[in-house]
Amino acid sequence: AQSGTVAADPQQYDQAYLSPVTIGNSQLMLDFDTGSADLWAFSNETPASESVGHAKYDSSTGTELQGYSWSITYGDQSGAAGNVYADKVVVGGVTATKQAVEAATSISTSFSDNTDSDGLLGLAFSSINTVTPKQQTTFFDTVKPTLAKALFTCDLKQGNAGSYTFGYIDTSKYTGSVTYVPVDDSQGFWSFTAGGYSVGSDNATSGSVGVSIADTGTSLLYLPAAVAKAYYAKAGGKFDNQQGGYTLPCNGNAPDFNVAIGGKTFVVPGSYIAYAPITSGSQTCFGGIQANTGIGFNIFGDVFLKAVYAIFDVSQGAPRLGFAAQ
Numbered sequence: 001a002q003s004g005t006v007a008a009d010p011q012q013y014d015q016a017y018l019s020p021v022t023i024g025n026s027q028l029m030l031d032f033d034t035g036s037a038d039l040w041a042f043s044n045e046t047p048a049s050e051s052v053g054h055a056k057y058d059s060s061t062g063t064e065l066q067g068y069s070w071s072i073t074y075g076d077q078s079g080a081a082g083n084v085y086a087d088k089v090v091v092g093g094v095t096a097t098k099q100a101v102e103a104a105t106s107i108s109t110s111f112s113d114n115t116d117s118d119g120l121l122g123l124a125f126s127s128i129n130t131v132t133p134k135q136q137t138t139f140f141d142t143v144k145p146t147l148a149k150a151l152f153t154c155d156l157k158q159g160n161a162g163s164y165t166f167g168y169i170d171t172s173k174y175t176g177s178v179t180y181v182p183v184d185d186s187q188g189f190w191s192f193t194a195g196g197y198s199v200g201s202d203n204a205t206s207g208s209v210g211v212s213i214a215d216t217g218t219s220l221l222y223l224p225a226a227v228a229k230a231y232y233a234k235a236g237g238k239f240d241n242q243q244g245g246y247t248l249p250c251n252g253n254a255p256d257f258n259v260a261i262g263g264k265t266f267v268v269p270g271s272y273i274a275y276a277p278i279t280s281g282s283q284t285c286f287g288g289i290q291a292n293t294g295i296g297f298n299i300f301g302d303v304f305l306k307a308v309y310a311i312f313d314v315s316q317g318a319p320r321l322g323f324a325a326q
């Protein structure tokens, strides 16, 4: 049975995390994204003008799936589209001999400009893979039957290399016990329900955060508008229309954000919520917590995930998420 581990290297401000992946004879840095289900890459089929500074998948090692195509748009309206090949994909020593690899023939400027990332490796449920006419499986679903345990884990860090594992849990990566919660995969996401919250040293957890997805491909923590408002009232932040979100002082006094999941309280340090200066050198920071307005559910992105050890587990039949303090 297979198992393995791969580094997750942060971009500036932990905006995204990138991991080395071998596809055919090409090595690329991909953004592992538990909020989508396509494995796509810059390729020899991507216009040269759109792929400056990127490693590219050389599709000559693959077997083209004739007549297949894909097209994806992300939450921030970035996106890509192209053709499909079956090829060997290796992640941290775990091998998928025939993985659907989606070669980009067109890519939005925000991906072209982000030269740290050579594409995405989707880890959501394969039910939302965009390949047509025959939907394809994610890397995890492809290798799942061969894994020692049908699970993968995510250990992101603030400003330091973290890791993903496939097929095993690294018990040295967390403290205390793991709290498991059920996952509703009906929309293709790792969706769970979060409970009460509190700000700073208040222990009076109040309200209920509600339906949330665990999304490694989103940088920030998107919460109900009332929760975001309550946080920034305590943090001395304000909603800044020009910035398009809440901002707060970078001064290191931001309170922690505490949230109950499965009856256990997890703490997001205030230092993670003073996310990044709005412009270089500014004393005002863009907030790591923002309102989920227009999304319809909460997104527990990297600001939350780097505070915990997360286990994406389908080994029990029904999918579940495990969280532990780190």
Ligand SMILES: O[C@H]1CN[C@@H](c2nc(-c3ccc(C(F)(F)F)cc3)no2)C1
Pocket: 016, 031, 033, 034, 035, 036, 073, 074, 075, 076, 078, 109, 110, 111, 114, 117, 120, 215, 216, 217, 218
């Ligand atoms: O769709 C949801 C699934 N997870 C979220 C996600 N968003 C991206 C993304 C990565 C990189 C870029 C860019 F390089 F800056 F363009 C843009 C979006 N990857 O996963 C949103």
